[in-house]
Amino acid sequence: DAKTTQPTSMDCAEGRAANLPCNHSTISGNEYVYWYRQIHSQGPQYIIHGLKNNETNEMASLIITEDRKSSTLILPHATLRDTAVYYCIANTGGFKTIFGAGTRLFVKA
Amino acid sequence: GAVVSQHPSRVICKSGTSVKIECRSLDFQATTMFWYRQFPKQSLMLMATSNEGSKATYEQGVEKDKFLINHASLTLSTLTVTSAHPEDSSFYICSASFISRAGASYEQYFGPGTRLTVT
Numbered sequence: 353d354a355k356t357t358q359p360t361s362m363d364c365a366e367g368r369a370a371n372l373p374c375n376h377s378t379i380s381g382n383e384y385v386y387w388y389r390q391i392h393s394q395g396p397q398y399i400i401h402g403l404k405n406n407e408t409n410e411m412a413s414l415i416i417t418e419d420r421k422s423s424t425l426i427l428p429h430a431t432l433r434d435t436a437v438y439y440c441i442a443n444t445g446g447f448k449t450i451f452g453a454g455t456r457l458f459v460k461a
Numbered sequence: 462g463a464v465v466s467q468h469p470s471r472v473i474c475k476s477g478t479s480v481k482i483e484c485r486s487l488d489f490q491a492t493t494m495f496w497y498r499q500f501p502k503q504s505l506m507l508m509a510t511s512n513e514g515s516k517a518t519y520e521q522g523v524e525k526d527k528f529l530i531n532h533a534s535l536t537l538s539t540l541t542v543t544s545a546h547p548e549d550s551s552f553y554i555c556s557a558s559f560i561s562r563a564g565a566s567y568e569q570y571f572g573p574g575t576r577l578t579v580t
Binding site: 448454 | 497504505506507510554566568569570571572573574576
């Protein structure tokens with residue numbers, strides 16, 4: 353897996369967009385960018401993944417730079433329930449997922 | 462998304478006893494299942510990877526004779542913590558993976574976790 357770098361923590365106001373950055377400068381051509389989140393004392397939850405193109409689903413949007421060296425997860429209207437640790441992972445898929453420290457997102461009222 | 466269940470959600474056992482944790486993929490057949498362990502305020506640590514009908518592959522430093530993994534079917538994997546000790550107290554999480562319906566990429570879903578306390 354390519355190494356990913358994320359800020360340790362971030363704050364976001366409720367109702368505003370939360371933009372979580374991830375650096376993966378050594379990502380290889382066949383590695384996807386996956387995002388998961390873990391709410392306290394629960395198992396991780398899959399959010400979204402992408403290879404080259406930007407992706408959007410009901411939970412979030414994923415913006416991947418053209419050179420694929422970084423990406424941003426966007427939660428368009430953050431709520432208090434979005435407070436969690438967010439993990440950005442780059443791997444080829446079909447193989448083990450190794451978790452880093454992630455970004456602790458605090459959504460404040 | 463796909464659903465992965467774990468049972469039990471919490472278990473307390475005495476030192477020296479064994480505990481079995483079940484992981485099931487409820488609405489899909491998992492090509493591979495994974496077991497993780499998480500200590501307080503730490504990230505998930507991968508313990509082992511298992512494919513149905515094959516022996517599990519353990520990560521470095523994980524004792525295979527202590528953490529027995531059985532992957533009997535495409536929807537069920539079990540982790541048995543043998544001769545548990547207080548230092549084995551942790552949050553154990555399983556996950557299951559499959560190739561998406563479109564066949565384009567791999568998806569992985571996680572169970573809710575099992576909190577093991579060894580007294």
